[in-house]
Amino acid sequence: MKFRDILLALCAPLLLGFGFAIAKPAMQQFPPFLLMGLRFTITALVLVWWFPIPRALIKNLFIVSLIGGTLSYGLVYLGLNIVDASSSTLLIQAEVPFGVIIAYFLYKERPGIKSILGIIIAFIGLVVLLGAPNLQGKFIGVLLLLLGACTWSLGIVMAKPLSKEIGGFAVAAWISLFCGPMLLFGSFIFDGNTLNYFLSANLEGWLTVAYLGLIMQPLAYGSWYHVIGRNPIHKVMPVMLLFPLTGLSTAIFLLGEEPTKQVFLGGTIILFGVAIILFSKEKK
Numbered sequence: 001m002k003f004r005d006i007l008l009a010l011c012a013p014l015l016l017g018f019g020f021a022i023a024k025p026a027m028q029q030f031p032p033f034l035l036m037g038l039r040f041t042i043t044a045l046v047l048v049w050w051f052p053i054p055r056a057l058i059k060n061l062f063i064v065s066l067i068g069g070t071l072s073y074g075l076v077y078l079g080l081n082i083v084d085a086s087s088s089t090l091l092i093q094a095e096v097p098f099g100v101i102i103a104y105f106l107y108k109e110r111p112g113i114k115s116i117l118g119i120i121i122a123f124i125g126l127v128v129l130l131g132a133p134n135l136q137g138k139f140i141g142v143l144l145l146l147l148g149a150c151t152w153s154l155g156i157v158m159a160k161p162l163s164k165e166i167g168g169f170a171v172a173a174w175i176s177l178f179c180g181p182m183l184l185f186g187s188f189i190f191d192g193n194t195l196n197y198f199l200s201a202n203l204e205g206w207l208t209v210a211y212l213g214l215i216m217q218p219l220a221y222g223s224w225y226h227v228i229g230r231n232p233i234h235k236v237m238p239v240m241l242l243f244p245l246t247g248l249s250t251a252i253f254l255l256g257e258e259p260t261k262q263v264f265l266g267g268t269i270i271l272f273g274v275a276i277i278l279f280s281k282e283k284k
Contacts, residue, residue, distance in 0.1 A: 001231050006278050009231075009239045011223040017246025019216035026208035029201040032077045033187035034194055035209070040069070041180030042213025047173035047222070054166050054174065061162060061171070065178035068155010074186060075148035082141025089244050090130050091145040093123070096237045099153035103233035106157055111234035114280040122241040122273030129244060129266025156237070160228050168226025172218060238277045245270050 001009070026035055054061065080088050096119060103109040163171050187194050201209075227236050245267045252263070 001227075001235050001278060005227045005231055008223040009227045009236055009278075010242070012220045013240055013242040013246050015216045015220040017243050017248075018250045019212055019220075021247045021250035023208050023212060026201075026205045026212070029205035030197050030209070031187060031191040032080075033074075033183055034191055034197055035212075036073055037180055037183035037185075037187050038209050039180075039212045039217050040176040040183060042210070043217040043221075044173060044177035044180050046214060047169060047218055048177050051166070051170040051173055054170070057162055057166065058174075060158070061174045062178050064155050064158050064162065064171075065175045066182070067151050068153075068158065069175060069179035070182040070186065072148050072152040072155060073183065075144050075151065079141045079144030079148060083138050083145060087130075087138075088141075088145055090126055091142060092149050093126055093241055093244070094146055095149040095153045095156075096122075096241055098150045099157055099237040100234045102154055102157045103160075107160070107233070109232045109234060111232075112280075115234045115238070115277050118273045118276035118280070119238050119241075120273070121276065122238060122270045125266045125269030125271075125273055126241060126244060127266075128262055128269060129248070131262070153237070156224075156228060157233055159225055160233065163225045163229025168224065168229055169218070169222035171225040171229075172221040175221075176217065235277060238274055241270055241274055 023035075030038065076088075076092060079091075083091065100109075100111055100115075100119070104111070159171055159175070184194075191197070224236075248263055249267070
């Protein structure tokens with residue numbers, strides 16, 4: 001990967017980790033489906049005007065939005081109701097090997113030994129960082145989270161040719177346009193009367209929503225789709241393994257949470273594993 005693409009790829013876990021760490025006020029005032037729906041809708045309203053309608057790709061963009069957006073987030077949020085947060089975070093990172101496997105079957109992208117080794121090392125770091133998952137008696141929750149991770153990966157891999165054709169930020173714009181209404185409809189079904197949440201939310205909650213929709217979502221996913229379209233999946237997807245680390249680091253530096261030995265050790269191992277993938281040159 002070119003150094004510029006590495007920097008752009010890093011935008012995703014950095015912005016997402018920062019966003020979710022500071023999003024606690026909004027998460028306490030908006031249920032998950034509503035918060036996600038608002039996030040995608042605001043992003044669509046910001047980005048979609050800058051790009052022509054890709055009429056030939058609308059069907060494919062909708063399918064990617066449905067699979068990698070609405071379905072994926074729905075499965076993950078249902079799983080989060082059953083499995084604890086740390087175990088859920090670890091299980092969701094299965095999106096990385098899922099993405100590599102799916103890309104192999106769809107595009108014949110074969111990861112090298114160094115990429116596989118880097119993913120294994122980074123996963124060891126995640127276990128150190130988050131602790132061994134407690135999954136006893138939570139089979140349904142584990143299945144929902146793994147299905148959510150798999151569908152998200154499938155959506156990302158399917159978006160690769162779309163990003164090549166119309167660009168990463170255009171893909172982010174049109175996917176947001178489709179995902180936003182679907183998630184808002186899901187909120188109406190699962191969360192009940194959404195009007196009450198709008199009326200009861202305070203300024204801090206709305207400012208957080210604005211950050212998620214105006215800054216985090218467009219920049220993180222626009223950059224992500226851009227890099228996905230230009231590089232092999234097995235070189236880009238492992239960057240998302242940094243997401244839990246950036247979230248914890250933000251909580252430590254901005255929110256005053258106490259760092260632990262596990263954070264330092266696990267974080268170092270994750271960084272080492274991801275660095276092997278990003279900076280290694282593999283034979284073609």
